[in-house]
Amino acid sequence: MSGFAPLPKPVPAISEVDFLKFKDFFYRRTGINFEMSKRYFVDKRLMERIEKTGTKDFRGYFTLLRFQASGEELQQLTNLMTVNETYFLREDYQFRCLVSSILPEIVRHRTVKSPIRIWCIPSSSGEEPYSIAMCLLENWSGIREWDVEIISSDIDTGILRRARAGRYSARSVQHVPVHWLKKYFKAAGEDYQLCSDIRDAVEFTRVNLSEPSETLSYRGFDVIFCRNLLIYFDDVSRTAAAETFYEAMNPGGFICLGHSESMSRISSLFKVRKFPEAIVYQKGLETK
Numbered sequence: 001m002s003g004f005a006p007l008p009k010p011v012p013a014i015s016e017v018d019f020l021k022f023k024d025f026f027y028r029r030t031g032i033n034f035e036m037s038k039r040y041f042v043d044k045r046l047m048e049r050i051e052k053t054g055t056k057d058f059r060g061y062f063t064l065l066r067f068q069a070s071g072e073e074l075q076q077l078t079n080l081m082t083v084n085e086t087y088f089l090r091e092d093y094q095f096r097c098l099v100s101s102i103l104p105e106i107v108r109h110r111t112v113k114s115p116i117r118i119w120c121i122p123s124s125s126g127e128e129p130y131s132i133a134m135c136l137l138e139n140w141s142g143i144r145e146w147d148v149e150i151i152s153s154d155i156d157t158g159i160l161r162r163a164r165a166g167r168y169s170a171r172s173v174q175h176v177p178v179h180w181l182k183k184y185f186k187a188a189g190e191d192y193q194l195c196s197d198i199r200d201a202v203e204f205t206r207v208n209l210s211e212p213s214e215t216l217s218y219r220g221f222d223v224i225f226c227r228n229l230l231i232y233f234d235d236v237s238r239t240a241a242a243e244t245f246y247e248a249m250n251p252g253g254f255i256c257l258g259h260s261e262s263m264s265r266i267s268s269l270f271k272v273r274k275f276p277e278a279i280v281y282q283k284g285l286e287t288k
């Protein structure tokens with residue numbers, strides 16, 4: 001026996017043609033549009049999954065991706081391709097707007113005492129919907145009178161598991177006021193564990209916003225938060241997302257986007273509402 005270590009298995013390369021085939025397929029399935037500049041990011045993940053699944057090369061792997069009946073490999077790959085950056089109280093001026101302007105307007109127009117429904121998509125690891133739950137409890141007096149349902153969705157099943165677990169790093173909670181930290185979190189080693197009262201206030205579901213059959217049952221929302229997702233879409237998938245939101249909302253419902261996203265550039269379905277705290281978009285009270 002020689003003393004040499006075995007040579008590492010050659011890593012299959014992804015050609016430009018393969019990249020473009022994959023880009024087109026992934027865009028049609030998820031709405032996510034990878035520019036050529038993202039090639040290194042995409043190729044690295046594809047190669048990782050080719051090795052893990054033992055499919056040898058791009059061709060074999062792409063066949064598995066497209067034709068596997070369970071769709072499990074597509075889900076695994078999607079979990080690797082998503083960018084999950086988020087933290088508690090991100091762009092918190094919108095939460096102030098929710099409490100001071102949006103909810104008061106919604107309840108003013110409400111004739112029946114039905115629950116106020118909020119859809120937060122994408123949830124990523126849960127910091128955004130949990131921030132909303134805490135802001136309502138701490139700052140909205142209407143919470144004593146009105147039932148609020150918060151449903152939060154993401155395409156990534158791995159990140160949804162983390163959202164439900166509610167365990168966060170110091171970085172993730174760095175903008176949470178100390179008295180909220182004491183009230184709603186427990187130390188868990190170097191991390192922070194969110195209490196079950198807040199965790200139970202949010203229902204997490206797996207939804208692909210770009211798959212119409214998956215959003216069909218999402219209806220009757222008064223407020224939608226869709227922040228920092230449309231930046232990964234192109235104009236066509238953004239417009240489709242706007243139409244999905246329109247269908248999902250009650251007349252007079254509001255939608256909040258991330259600071260670099262604008263509904264006016266995407267669709268004319270919503271009107272712009274300028275509140276002192278933030279600019280948001282609203283579905284008309286009179287709808288077709």
Ligand SMILES: C[S@@+](CC[C@H](N)C(=O)[O-])C[C@H]1O[C@@H](n2cnc3c(N)ncnc32)[C@H](O)[C@@H]1O
Nearest residue numbers: 030082085086122124154155156208209227228
């Ligand atoms: C940058 S995070 C935004 C999280 C949070 N809304 C925020 O602003 O902090 C983007 C999330 O979008 C999710 N995502 C990407 N494509 C999606 C799709 N087609 N449907 C639903 N969620 C998607 C990703 O899994 C990721 O968790």
